[in-house]
Amino acid sequence: MRASNTPPRYGTVAITFHWVIAALILVNIALGLYFADLPRSNPIKFELVQFHKSIGLTVLTLSIFRVLWRIVNPVPALPADMNPLLRVVARGTHYLLYLLIIAIPLSGWMLVSSSPLGLATNYFHLFSWPNLWFLSELPRTQKIPLRDAFDTTHVFLAWSAIVLIPVHLGGALYHHFIRRDDILKRMLPSTTVTSLQAAE
């Protein structure tokens, strides 16, 4: 299998980006939902939040490279006989997910940076990941409303992903089990993809 995308299938780089980011996002959604209501009197909360931030910043970094890779690497086409409306839904979902894998961690980083608590992220206990200076250096009174706004944004975007991921997953399963085409298989490593040479 090739590293870059080919007309019938995704290459190993795109596949790795896809599944690593997918796994990290699922872990982070679960963590976020779990610790949201956990009181700070619980000592585990601090560690969970630090872990969530470390994962999120990893997603952000990977996603930036992933989008760059996507720009220089044309993706395999959708089946030519696909319903035009479903094509729009499929591609629209893809673009929104690309947006979200950048916007969710970025809004989280902005949320952390504007927190009056002012603590930098301890990235997997390896090093201190800095806060965004243009937010962290603001006076406390200006930080609080920004923190609240980024908090709302971060939660809204995360819920958007929680809604969009099943749409994306449903589409993949629809292709695999109902249309019985290679759409899902071409995002899986070590599968043989035969059809789908058609241009979009």
Add this chain to the structure above:
Amino acid sequence: MTIKSPIAPLVIVLLLTVPASAAHWKVDYSKSKIGFSVNWSGQPFSGTFKSWRADINFDPADLAHSRAEVSIDTGSETSGDAETDEGIKGAQGFQASEFPTALFQTTGFIHKGGNDYLANGALSVKGISKSIALPFALTLSGATAHVVGKAQILRTDFRVGTGDWAKPDPVAREVAVHIDIVATRSGP
């Protein structure tokens, strides 16, 4: 049996009660305030405690028999921002769920001259007790006393701020505890 007489416990209680001879003062909590200030992210930060009690027996002419005891509900800390307060009261801060009370008990008073006094005492926070000095100014007018004081302490002496929060950044280790108490003489 070590207690030989049935009135012995009563005698002990009386003996313990007698030394409080300095005047007792009733605190006007609506006019009084206990709080702290600290440098946080290079900016001044302050919080107050909404719930505390002070038991004060004080006579400028009889400092030897003067004493004060202040108990503060650490869970009543407020700065006006819920996230910050949760952190301060949380597991790495006051740990208020486990250590709900901070206690200051004087061990002696010194008159520094004019209105200025010094209260030496023990401050207990999170189960750790340290000697601290609380300089204060006392203004007496009739039966009313106004006390304004500030004690400099190190929060890390009391494990307030553990883990990443023990570092001097973003929260400085030097904390000033401020008291501003208005009280009226209520007894002998």
